[in-house]
Structure formats: C-alpha cells, structure tokens
Amino acid sequence: xxxxxxxIHVLExxxxxxxxxxxxxxxxxxxxxxxxxxxxVAGIMLGPxxxxxxxxxxxxxxxxxxxxxxxxxxxxxxxxFFMFLIxxxxxxxxxxxxxxxxxxxxxVSILVPFSMGSVLALLLYPRxxxxxxxxxxxxxxxxxxxxxxxxPVLARIITENNLQKSRLGTLALTCAAVDDVTAWCxxxxxxxxxxxxxxxxxxxxxxxxxxxxxxMVTLMQRFLxxxxxxxxxxxxxxxxxxAGIYIVVVISALMTEIIGIHFIFGAFLFGAVMPKNVGLxxxxxxxxxxxxxxxxxPVFFAYSxxxxxxxxxxxxxxxxxxxxxxGVAILGxxxxxxxxxxxxxxxxxxxxxxxxxxxxxxLTELIxxxxxxxxxxxxxxxFTMLVIMALVTxxxxxxxxxxxxxxxxxxxxxxxxEPSDDASAAVMxxxxxxxxxxxxxxxxxxxxxxxIAGERPLAGVNLLNLVEMxxxxxxxxxxxxxDRLIEKRRDSLQQLIxxxxxxxxxxxxxxxxxxxxxxxxETSEIAQVERTNLLLMGWHRPVFDQNRLGGRVGQILxxxxxxxxxxxxxxxxxxxxxxxxxxxSLHNDLALELALRLVLNSPTRHLKVLRLVPDSQSDCEFxxxxxxxxxxxxxxxxxxxxxxxxxxxxxxxAVVEASRSVDLTIAGASREWGLERQTLGRYAxxxxxxxYSSLLITRKYSQVTSPHVxxxxxxxxxxx
Amino acid sequence: xxxxxxHFSKKSLIFYACAIGSVLVLFSGVSRYGRAxxxxxxxxxxxxxxDIDANQECPNPEPLLLKVxxxxxxxxxxxxxxxxxxxxxxxxxxxxxxxxxxxxxKLAGKAAPGLEVxxxxxxxxxxxxxxxxxxxxxxxxxxxxxxxxxxxxxxxQIGE
Numbered sequence: 001x002x003x004x005x006x007x008i009h010v011l012e013x014x015x016x017x018x019x020x021x022x023x024x025x026x027x028x029x030x031x032x033x034x035x036x037x038x039x040x041v042a043g044i045m046l047g048p049x050x051x052x053x054x055x056x057x058x059x060x061x062x063x064x065x066x067x068x069x070x071x072x073x074x075x076x077x078x079x080x081f082f083m084f085l086i087x088x089x090x091x092x093x094x095x096x097x098x099x100x101x102x103x104x105x106x107x108v109s110i111l112v113p114f115s116m117g118s119v120l121a122l123l124l125y126p127r128x129x130x131x132x133x134x135x136x137x138x139x140x141x142x143x144x145x146x147x148x149x150x151x152p153v154l155a156r157i158i159t160e161n162n163l164q165k166s167r168l169g170t171l172a173l174t175c176a177a178v179d180d181v182t183a184w185c186x187x188x189x190x191x192x193x194x195x196x197x198x199x200x201x202x203x204x205x206x207x208x209x210x211x212x213x214x215x216m217v218t219l220m221q222r223f224l225x226x227x228x229x230x231x232x233x234x235x236x237x238x239x240x241x242x243a244g245i246y247i248v249v250v251i252s253a254l255m256t257e258i259i260g261i262h263f264i265f266g267a268f269l270f271g272a273v274m275p276k277n278v279g280l281x282x283x284x285x286x287x288x289x290x291x292x293x294x295x296x297x298p299v300f301f302a303y304s305x306x307x308x309x310x311x312x313x314x315x316x317x318x319x320x321x322x323x324x325x326x327g328v329a330i331l332g333x334x335x336x337x338x339x340x341x342x343x344x345x346x347x348x349x350x351x352x353x354x355x356x357x358x359x360x361x362x363l364t365e366l367i368x369x370x371x372x373x374x375x376x377x378x379x380x381x382x383f384t385m386l387v388i389m390a391l392v393t394x395x396x397x398x399x400x401x402x403x404x405x406x407x408x409x410x411x412x413x414x415x416x417x418e419p420s421d422d423a424s425a426a427v428m429x430x431x432x433x434x435x436x437x438x439x440x441x442x443x444x445x446x447x448x449x450x451x452i453a454g455e456r457p458l459a460g461v462n463l464l465n466l467v468e469m470x471x472x473x474x475x476x477x478x479x480x481x482x483d484r485l486i487e488k489r490r491d492s493l494q495q496l497i498x499x500x501x502x503x504x505x506x507x508x509x510x511x512x513x514x515x516x517x518x519x520x521x522e523t524s525e526i527a528q529v530e531r532t533n534l535l536l537m538g539w540h541r542p543v544f545d546q547n548r549l550g551g552r553v554g555q556i557l558x559x560x561x562x563x564x565x566x567x568x569x570x571x572x573x574x575x576x577x578x579x580x581x582x583x584x585s586l587h588n589d590l591a592l593e594l595a596l597r598l599v600l601n602s603p604t605r606h607l608k609v610l611r612l613v614p615d616s617q618s619d620c621e622f623x624x625x626x627x628x629x630x631x632x633x634x635x636x637x638x639x640x641x642x643x644x645x646x647x648x649x650x651x652x653x654a655v656v657e658a659s660r661s662v663d664l665t666i667a668g669a670s671r672e673w674g675l676e677r678q679t680l681g682r683y684a685x686x687x688x689x690x691x692y693s694s695l696l697i698t699r700k701y702s703q704v705t706s707p708h709v710x711x712x713x714x715x716x717x718x719x720x
Numbered sequence: 721x722x723x724x725x726x727h728f729s730k731k732s733l734i735f736y737a738c739a740i741g742s743v744l745v746l747f748s749g750v751s752r753y754g755r756a757x758x759x760x761x762x763x764x765x766x767x768x769x770x771d772i773d774a775n776q777e778c779p780n781p782e783p784l785l786l787k788v789x790x791x792x793x794x795x796x797x798x799x800x801x802x803x804x805x806x807x808x809x810x811x812x813x814x815x816x817x818x819x820x821x822x823x824x825x826k827l828a829g830k831a832a833p834g835l836e837v838x839x840x841x842x843x844x845x846x847x848x849x850x851x852x853x854x855x856x857x858x859x860x861x862x863x864x865x866x867x868x869x870x871x872x873x874x875x876x877q878i879g880e
Contacts, residue, residue: 048813052813053813056813100732104732104735107736107739107740108739111739111740111743114743114747115743115746115747118746118747118750118751119746119750121750121754122750122753122754122758124792125754125758125760126758126759126760126761126792126793127792127793127794128791128792128793128794129760129761129792130760130761130762130763130765130790130792131759131760131761131762131763132763133760134755135751135754135755135758135760136751136754136755138754138760139747139750139751139754140747143747309814311814312791312794312796312814314817318794379790379791379792380789380791381791381792381794382791382792
C-alpha cells in the first residue's frame with residue numbers, strides 16, 4: 001500500500017468512525033444513557049465483535065492492518081490531550097463538600113474493590129493470564145481496574161440530574177475527584193510493577209515519579225501562575241501561547257513515559273497543575289476539546305473496539321468468569337461506598353445512590369484496560385470481560401439512580417433551592433409554567449402568564465430556563481461551569497421579573513434554572529413534578545420544519561402531561577379585548593376556559609366568542625362543561641362576554657378579520673384554524689402568520705380536568 | 721453527619737492506618753500465596769508455520785500458518801495458507817477454539833474460508849498437538865481427507 005493509499009484508508013476509516021460514534025452516541029442519549037457509552041459501543045460495533053463477525057472482508061477493507069499504526073498514534077494523541085482536559089477540569093473547588101467524609105468514602109471505595117479484585121486474581125490468574133506476567137503485577141492491575149471511578153461520566157450524570165448543588169451531588173463529586181487521583185496513582189504503581197515485574201524493581205520508578213510530581217506542583221505551578229497573570233493582563237490566549245502549552249503537555253507526557261509509568265500521567269498532571277483561573281482554563285479547554293472529543297476520542301474508541309472480541313466469550317465457563325468479574329466490580333464498589341457512607345452517618349437512600357454513582361467506570365476504565373492490554377498484563381479475553389464490566393457498570397448507573405433517587409426526592413435534596421419553590425407547592429392551586437429561552441425577548445410571554453394567573457394569592461408563575469447540555473464531556477458541562485451558567489441565567493431571569501413586576505408585588509413568580517439534556521423531556525417532567533396547570537410557551541420557528549407547531553414546541557406539545565398554550569406575540573401591550581373563535585372541540589374548550597379566566601381576572605376585560613358555522617342551519621353549541629361554567633358566572637361578568645354566530649365557509653379568513661379589533665386571539669389547536677399540529681406545510685400555520693392580534697394556541701391534555709376557571713371560581717375574590 | 725470524621729483527628733488517622741494497613745497485609749498475603757502456589761500457563765501466543773509431512777494422499781503438501789491468540793488456558797486460532805497470510809487484505813477470523821493444558825493443545829473449528837489442503841477445499845479441522853521447545857508437533861484432522869496430516873511447526877515464530 002502506497003503512502004497516499006494509506007492516508008486515503010485512514011481518512012475513510014475516520015469518516016465511518018466519527019459518523020457511527022455520533023449516531024450511536026445520540027441513540028444512547030435517547031435512552032437516558034451518557035453519550036460516551038454509545039461511542040464506546042460504536043467502537044465495539046466496528047470491531048470483530050459485530051462488523052468483523054458479520055462481514056469479515058468488509059471489516060478488513062475498512063481497517064486494513066497497514067492503517068493500524070496510524071490509528072494507534074492518533075488514538076494515543078487523543079488520549080494524551082483528553083487526559084490533559086481531565087486534569088484541567090480537576091478543580092480544587094470540588095473538594096469543598098464534606099471533605100473529611102468524602103476522603104473516607106473515596107478511600108474505602110477504592111480499598112474494598114481493590115482488595116476484592118486482588119482476591120479475584122487468585123481465580124483468574126491460572127486461567128486467564130500467562131507465565132510471562134507475575135502474579136503480583138496481575139493482581140495489582142486487576143485490583144486497580146476494579147477500583148476505578150470515572151469522574152467525567154459521574155460529573156455528567158450528576159449535572160444532568162441537577163444534583164451538583166445537592167448534598168449527594170457535592171459529596172459524590174468530591175469522592176470521585178479524590179478517587180480519580182488515588183486510582184491514577186494506583187494505576188501508575190501497577191504499571192511500574194508490571195514493567196519491572198516486581199514491587200522492588202518498581203521502586204526507582206516510584207521515586208522518580210514522586211520527584212516529577214513535586215517538581216510539577218512547585219516549579220511548574222509557580223511558572224503557570226505567572227502565565228495566568230499574563231492572561232489576565234492581556235485577556236486573550238494567543239496561538240503562540242496555546243502552542244507553548246501544547247508543547248509542554250507533550251513533553252510532560254514524554255517525561256512520565258521515560259520515567260516508566262505512562263504518557264497519560266504526564267498530560268493529566270500538567271492539566272491538574274494548570275491554574276484554575278476561570279477565563280484561562282475555559283478558553284484553553286474550549287480551544288482544545290472540540291477536536292479532541294469529536295475527532296480523536298472516537299478513534300481511540302474504535303481502536304479499542306477493534307481489540308474487543310465479544311466472540312471470545314463462547315462458552316458458559318467463560319461467561320461465568322465474566323459474571324464473576326462484573327459481580328466483584330459492582331459488589332466491591334457499591335458495598336465499599338455504601339458501608340463507608342453509612343458509617344459516616346449518611347442515610348440509607350443517599351448512601352445507596354452514592355454507591356451506584358461511584359460504580360460508574362465508563363471511559364476511564366477503558367483507558368486503564370487499553371494500557372493493560374498494551375503492556376500484556378491482561379489477555380484479550382480478560383480485556384473483553386473488563387470492557388463488558390465497564391459498560392455494564394456505567395449503563396446501570398442512571399436507571400438505578402432514578403429508581404433509588406426519583407426526581408421528586410432529588411429536588412428535596414437540593415441545598416440551594418429556588419426561593420419559595422417548595423413553600424409555593426403547598427399553597428398554590430394554580431400554576432403556569434413558562435419556559436423561557438431568551439429572557440430579553442420574552443417579556444410579552446411573562447406578561448401574558450401573569451395575566452392568566454391573575455392577581456390572586458393562590459396563583460403563581462414558574463419561570464423556567466433550561467441550560468441545555470449538548471456536548472459530550474465539554475468543559476462547559478463541568479459542574480463548576482454549569483454553576484456559573486446557572487447563576488448567570490438566574491440573574492437574567494430576575495432582571496426579566498424586575499422589569500415586569502413592581503417591587504413588593506405579592507405575585508408568586510418563581511425563577512427556576514435547571515440543567516437539561518433533552519429540553520422537551522425535561523420541560524414535561526418539570527411540568528409534572530410541579531403539578532403545572534398550564535404550560536405556556538413562546539413560539540419560535542423550527543429550523544428544519546415549516547410547521548410552527550413543529551420542532552421543540554411540537555415535541556413538548558406531544559409529551560407534556562398538562563394543558564399547553566403556545567404564544568405568538570405581536571407586541572402585546574394591552575389585554576382588554578380577547579377573541580375566541582369557537583367550533584366544538586377539546587382544544588377550543590381550553591381556549592374558552594383560558595379566555596374566561598382572563599375575563600375573571602380583570603373587571604375591564606371583554607371577551608368575544610365567535611361561533612363559526614358553515615350555514616345558518618348548523619349547530620354550534622358550547623360543550624356541556626363550558627355551559628355549566630358560564631352558568632356560575634356573575635351577571636357583571638356575563639355582560640362582558642359576547643357570543644355572536646357567523647356563517648362562513650372560510651373560518652380562517654373570518655378569524656383573521658375578527659382579530660383586527662382585539663388584543664389577543666385564543667384558538668384551540670384544531671383543524672378548523674389550520675393549527676392541527678399533524679398537518680404539515682404552508683397551510684399549517686395560516687392563522688399564526690395572518691392573525692392581526694397576538695395569538696395563543698391552546699392544546700388540552702385531558703378532558704377530565706379543567707382547573708383554569710374552577711380555581712378562580714373557588715379562590716378568594718381578587719384583591720382590590 | 722458523624723463528627724468522628726475529622727480528617728486529621730486521632731480517630732480517623734487510626735482508621736486510615738488500620739484500613740490501608742489491612743489492605744496491604746491482605747494484598748501481600750494474596751500476592752505471596754499466588755506467587756508460591758499458582759502458575760499461569762506458559763506463553764504460546766503467536767503465529768506458527770506448520771510443515772506437513774507428505775503421505776500417500778498428499779505427496780507435496782503446502783505449509784500452513786497457525787495464528788494463535790492466547791488468553792491463559794483459553795486459545796483461539798486461525799488456520800490459513802501461508803500464501804494468503806502474506807496478503808494485506810486477508811483477514812483470518814479466529815474460528816478455532818480450544819484449551820491449552822501444557823504441553824497439550826487441542827483446537828477444533830472451521831479452517832479459513834476457501835483453504836485448500838492437498839488439493840481439497842477443507843471446512844472443519846481438529847488439531848491435536850504437543851508443545852515442546854517452542855515447537856508444536858501433532859496432527860491435523862480434516863473430514864475431507866482420509867488420514868490425519870502430521871505436522872511440525874518450524875522454529876521461526878512470527879510475532880503478533
């Protein structure tokens with residue numbers, strides 16, 4: 001194969017690797033699993049376990065032996081810079097939550113699986129190792145592999161569940177950070193022993209490693225502090241500076257390799273001693289991470305997947321050994337963590353959740369295993385068993401956490417609860433949830449929400465802003481960065497509230513900022529947890545869809561377990577005249593209910609219910625429920641409600657014309673108004689585009705509940 | 721929360737000393753026992769050229785290549801022709817499976833697709849062999865051939 005052919009093959013392989021890794025990664029995200037698990041699985045799929053099994057010739061054509069050295073170099077470079085990023089993310093801030101308890105738990109959570117792993121070596125060594133590897137090195141490595149906790153994956157799971165400020169979250173992050181450092185030290189020891197095949201032989205390597213760590217922590221850190229000052233002064237990270245930092249990353253990696261541990265430690269150490277100046281770290285991480293995470297890391301997964309041969313597990317005996325490996329890993333980590341947490345006085349549920357969180361091994365384990373295979377301390381069959389163990393332990397974390405710590409309990413555990421959030425739950429019988437994307441442009445939405453809620457002591461508006469976590473392992477998704485972002489968003493929500501509500505106003509507006517992986521799903525879940533009566537959203541045009549009720553709004557419309565209204569704002573200032581075009585339907589009933597609520601909330605507001613019929617003989621009666629509600633209205637309210645009937649064959653045109661003289665038109669998401677969300681194409685949003693007034697599109701969730709007017713009729717009389 | 725967990729208190733230092741000490745004692749005990757009483761199978765991982773003895777049915781046999789991947793006592797292998805093994809686009813799935821109980825290695829499974837032995841395309845193969853002085857000697861049994869083929873691997877071992 002010529003050099004050019006080699007490059008072409010490498011590029012072809014990379015296209016497939018990146019494409020498949022993203023595809024499977026997103027697939028796993030859909031089932032509430034970390035994206036990285038999907039990427040690892042994609043790598044395994046490209047190897048002998050699936051592609052090589054189904055299409056051996058195809059796999060050989062895609063990954064010919066000649067390109068393996070190139071892929072190996074790329075995956076190693078990816079690993080070096082990934083470890084640098086991990087070190088960069090290691091912030092002493094994580095060591096703030098119950099540090100004493102965290103150190104105790106993390107050490108016990110390492111010692112127990114390590115001990116159990118080394119005992120398991122007694123069973124595995126005569127069966128799965130070979131005479132070239134000493135028992136001590138094998139046991140040490142197996143123990144280290146069992147003791148791993150994946151800090152990045154754990155941090156991601158914690159932020160996704162909005163736990164980073166909870167007692168459980170801070171404790172788990174601190175434990176995992178301590179675990180990370182301890183486990184890397186343990187692995188460095190295991191590598192040193194493996195390379196020299198004895199503990200005594202590893203002593204010089206250990207001494208040199210300690211000397212190098214001391215140098216990095218003292219001299220290098222002092223130099224880097226000056227660099228941080230330089231950054232603060234100039235305010236930018238020039239390419240020259242980035243080049244200098246990358247050179248030091250590589251030199252540091254080389255140094256630890258020469259010392260006799262491994263490339264990755266030097267890169268990790270340099271990242272760890274980098275000053276945690278927010279701006280410098282963030283900019284450096286952002287410049288580095290995209291290429292490393294999107295391009296190089298999937299190559300590492302693929303390279304690793306090519307060495308994973310699930311087909312080797314072809315007998316019950318081997319599967320039993322695999323189960324033993326998985327069992328010891330789970331038991332060691334869970335029991336170690338759980339017992340230590342209980343001894344430290346943490347209650348059962350939290351201890352259990354902490355145990356499952358610490359059991360997450362993910363990508364960190366994969367890094368360790370590849371080193372083990374490269375050093376031949378573990379054999380291909382044991383490598384495959386340990387990869388399966390890493391996948392199983394990571395895969396089980398989210399569902400188990402959800403089971404042990406359901407979202408409603410997680411909320412109770414949040415230390416920094418939104419002001420009056422829980423207090424409001426007890427007293428508010430009517431709640432409007434308003435997801436806000438950009439607080440600056442959604443004043444109209446808040447205004448309408450406040451009008452619907454009304455100045456009633458028992459009604460309130462929850463203003464929700466979701467911080468979307470899109471990127472895998474991105475620096476912006478680390479807990480400290482997420483905290484910073486949440487504070488920023490909360491400030492801007494507060495500004496929005498201050499601009500609409502005068503100080504001292506008793507209306508309950510609760511700003512909520514949460515982290516979400518899937519915005520639509522999270523919004524629906526919050527609506528359910530908060531017992532929301534109405535989910536009021538702003539309209540936005542989907543990028544890839546002509547339907548105004550498509551895109552994310554459409555997803556929420558389909559999944560929200562409550563009544564939903566979508567607001568198309570045409571500079572809503574006054575809200576005196578409201579129009580409801582009516583044809584009997586479930587969604588139009590909701591439109592009527594909201595309109596009635598608005599009328600009840602203001603003594604000067606008028607409502608026109610325009611009943612549209614195709615001919616004068618047609619019937620257009622209100623629903624029985626609505627008629628019953630109307631019967632309860634005071635005459636002074638009834639006097640402000642007009643219900644004309646109009647004969648027309650073009651209901652949309654009639655509504656558009658009627659909207660000229662009103663401030664707000666409320667229409668159910670019905671076929672008559674071209675608003676049925678299943679309808680696609682240019683007619684779908686005719687009313688939304690042509691309506692002269694602001695428009696509120698309503699979609700009723702349940703025929704049974706109807707709280708919008710009932711809560712006003714049963715609530716105390718509006719305050720003067 | 722329990723108050724005894726002051727990181728540098730006497731109580732917690734004693735706890736750490738006991739915990740780490742007991743793990744070190746356990747590990748050194750396990751390690752000593754493992755080194756004294758356990759032995760892992762010797763390393764046979766690699767690729768071996770099998771020189772086949774001629775017989776009546778097969779007067780001019782071509783040498784074959786046995787690629788061995790070892791995971792302790794569990795062995796997977798591929799039997800391919802030497803000519804094919806030199807081709808860069810050739811893949812040899814590890815379709816033979818067996819166990820290594822020194823000095824005996826027994827393997828069974830499918831030969832590489834399209835493998836020709838003594839002018840016959842063969843499917844399944846069983847290998848019974850002994851390993852001594854870095855050399856395999858033994859028999860290859862193919863259902864397509866009347867008699868087993870006797871072989872001896874040459875000293876040259878192609879590293880994986």
